[in-house]
Amino acid sequence: MEQIAQVLVSGLLSGGVYALASVGLALIFGVVGLVNFAHGEYLMLAMYIAWLAYDLTGASPYASMPLNLALMAVAGYLTFRIIMARVINADHSIQMLITLALSMALQNLALMLWKADYRTVRIEMTNQVIDAGFLVISAPRAIAFAVAALASLLLYLFLQRTWAGTAMRAVAQDGRAAVLMGISLRRVYGQAFVIGTVLVGLAGLLLSPIYPVFPLVGAGFSTLAFIVVVLGGLSSVPGAIAGGLLVGVVESLAGYFAGPAYQQAAYFLLFIVVLIFRPEGIAGGRGGERRR
């Protein structure tokens, strides 16, 4: 029983970071209507920035967070201005293929710059644990979960309480109508893309004390984030959060009961079952799959 509780809690903790890595993807899909296959590469980028800061100055990823997030915002902005803004009105298969190509270019760029080696950030906290009675929780995971929860809350408040957030939701509902209400699509798309990139960057830097970074680290997380957002209804931010937690728990349970080899298989199976039987996501309304 205690073991199950332990498995569930560590599942939820990983799930929190998966959720954070995925909300950006859901936001970009919901608002811009773009399936971003390069999403995981931005996670990889943030992990490398955290590692570089640590390697060069010894700063922990938490200390370099402001710099890291600022750089991620710049990366997101440049990507949008140079590439995505040009294909806003293109066929969605063109958009998708462009992000696929971008992911390929970024992975190989990382390979050129930093080689294929696994780089790790070894701060003191990496091995610290919080002992809460019968539960043992790794400190960086607990911090990651807490920050992810906070960031999700901030995103929620932004979307609900600010004008820019409202504009974003309006565009997600109906871009053409939003334009008639005086909203600049290009600006809203750009904002959503940058926010999505910063959020996945945050997830990356929170992961850096836990996972090693290497050029293909993002690819795994990309697939995972796609599963999460499809579970959550593709364009729904709260759905992505719920989906992230669910995937974390499923992965953790499958690892415990069936062995680590089946962890991936478990959530891919979940993914395809949901795609076939409830393509609108577990919580979503009917018709989401028809939007794009």
Add this chain to the structure above:
Amino acid sequence: MSLKAALRASLAAHPVMWALSALSVAAPFALDSRYYQDIAVMTFLWAGVACAWNLYSGYCRRVSIGHAAFLGIGAYTSSALFLNFGISPWAGMLAGGLLSVAAALLIGGSTLRMRGSFFVLSTIAFAKILEVVAVTAKGVTGGSPGLLIPYRPGLANMVFEGKLPYALICWGYMMLCLAICVCVERSKAGVRLSAIGENREAAESLGVNSSGTMLAAFVASAALTSLGGSIFAQYFMFIEPSSVMGMGNSVNIILLAIAGGMGTAFGPVLGSFILTPLSNLLRGGLTEVSGLHGFVLGVIMIAVLLFRPDGILPQLRIMCGRLAAAFGAGAGAAGGNARPAEAAGPAAAHPARPAPGPARDAGAAPWDGPVLELVSVSKSFGGLKALNGLSLSVREGELLGLIGPNGSGKTTLFDCVTGALPLSGGKVLFRGADISRMKPWEIARAGIARSYQVTQPFGGMSVLGNAMVGAFCVTGDYGEAEAAAAASLMAVGLSHKSGAPAKSLNIGERKKLEIAKALSARPSLLLLDEVMAGLTPTEVAEMGEIVASINRSGVTVVMIEHIMEAVTSLCERVAVLNFGEKIMEGAPREALESPEVAAAYLGAADGS
């Protein structure tokens, strides 16, 4: 015979590309280093696989990012059969193909109905799951360490000493895939696939069974890809899950097809001829900077998608056309698809308009009752009753006007008749047979065609190609369909535009194209939805002439129209709709003078 004809026509249209593909077989023989021969083998193999991918994803514009899964099925099936039972890879290759057909039927059956992004994501999931299976099912696949094919040269083992036999096999494979694509392109299936890619709903209204056509193309594409997978295994003599089924291969396939020009038979071949050697030379030449070749390919792909999303081949064609024109040579020599000359001057302005062929005799059985009969048809959207117990019959050979204020249910009525919307109640009889439960494409094939109020051209296809889609309701032959389409274009006065892409047409021409598309299906009943809206008075008169001549040729016509002058001059009878009910039926003059109709139009609601 049509296969031969297709190949001959393609040979005439693309002599340069055919020569290049065919003569490339000499390249590995001319190169005497194993390194360059290896590049040639890879170029042929990837060209073939990219062609196979193109057969589904290119023509109907639905990108599969999981095609490496079929590569994997082929590779593992032939290898496992050889290693465990000593079955020759030649036979194993076919077994792998069959297994891929089964997998494609299973996967395609449940995922092809998904739209855009969801289909793409499900292809990735499929490939990932197969990869996990390959890692886990160690007994058959050898797990992560992979399978090693023993080096026992011999034709039966499909293992050879040098590279040249492999080059020949891969070249043969490429030519096979290419020939299949060429034949499909110039066939019923190809035209239908392109139409589905452009606009699935409009394609169905012209008799295209989209699910069936797509599934067939997906299965064929999977089987061909799988053959490539078996060759892949025999060439490398070693396979492991990620090197065969990994995302990298899927992306590479797409890159080649996109760069060359997706949805064209030669595009993927051209893409591989340029990029596979480039990628290999970069990889081989700059070993100290790993990642460079991938980075360069990624950047090339982004650049192509940003600036030339149609790929290199269409661009080359345009350039060749210009060159040919500049040197005064015959435009067809190199360009093939160079834009057809702006057509025959005065004839284009006042085209002769022969009546289109006689209406198709749908059931062959004679029928004297009403052509179309609606029996208390209802359609509600949630609480809104768009059609409320509406009954109407359309007589053989008449030209019936359907009028009524905006929102009175006219277009909904068309949607219900053509099967685009399911009925909430009542039934629709066409020549006495109940068609209420039939699919849109079945109804179109039965002899009902429609035009859309908001025109739905297949933008990327030529005007002639647009008109051909419907023609396949009547014939399976490409040449006959072409002739039928040309006749329809002639009937609406669009012949001079037949080579132009449909998206280049103006609104008046688009309305005419709508009619030509419908006409090609040789309907016995034609439903026209506001074909005159937005036209100039001259164009309205011309359109009236076209509609009248279609009706004279024996086609029963129902037209929704707001231009009353046109209605009164064309129709002998009108039906007036308001709030989903028929409030009046009779001669146009009578209807327009009726106070009830005036009230409906002027908004004195409920006809009280």
